[in-house]
Amino acid sequence: MSEPTPAGVEATRRRLTEKQADTVDRLTASAVAVLSREGYSGTTIRLVAATAGVGTATAYTYFSSKEHLISEVFWRRLTASAPVRIDGAGPTDRVVVVLRQIALLVADEPALAGAISNALLGDDPDVKHLRVRIGSEIRRRLAEALGSNDRERLDMLELLYYGAMLRSGMGYLSYAEGADLLEMCVKRMLA
Numbered sequence: 001m002s003e004p005t006p007a008g009v010e011a012t013r014r015r016l017t018e019k020q021a022d023t024v025d026r027l028t029a030s031a032v033a034v035l036s037r038e039g040y041s042g043t044t045i046r047l048v049a050a051t052a053g054v055g056t057a058t059a060y061t062y063f064s065s066k067e068h069l070i071s072e073v074f075w076r077r078l079t080a081s082a083p084v085r086i087d088g089a090g091p092t093d094r095v096v097v098v099l100r101q102i103a104l105l106v107a108d109e110p111a112l113a114g115a116i117s118n119a120l121l122g123d124d125p126d127v128k129h130l131r132v133r134i135g136s137e138i139r140r141r142l143a144e145a146l147g148s149n150d151r152e153r154l155d156m157l158e159l160l161y162y163g164a165m166l167r168s169g170m171g172y173l174s175y176a177e178g179a180d181l182l183e184m185c186v187k188r189m190l191a
Helices: 018-042 045-052 056-062 066-080 091-103 110-120 125-146 151-169 175-189
Strands: none
Touching (some): 018 045, 018 056, 018 066, 018 110, 045 056, 045 066, 066 110, 066 125, 091 125, 091 151, 091 175, 110 125, 110 151, 125 151
């Protein structure tokens, strides 16, 4: 289920009042419910809005497309998950923990996980904006875990993560298998 956000948190498109933040929270929670019931292709902004008890026009005030809404759900999940800290661990173990946490963020919700893969590949400008924010947050967490801003290593780690998530989103791997594969690759790469 979508995590509620504090009132006034900056959304993708603008700052929100408490009432607006509540509406967005209801829409994101409803999106998860509709996705689990209808699947990606059956999910529409109209259906999500009806489930949330708001008008379709109101939903479009906050989200430009189904892909934007689903991307926002992932962004909220990511930012709500505090990075796991391992005291005394080396960079390899810290990177593995970060990648595993992010890779398994929605693993227990297959409809949502698959929808996120589809949504983040969209060309909606609001989705592009969220992709940058999501990518920046993942890179920040990886750099912190790695203990450096080594661009080459960060690029390789990102490539590993996005490749594993794309394969999982396409159904070639489960998200747990993707996380295991990431762990193996990171251990070899950073050995």
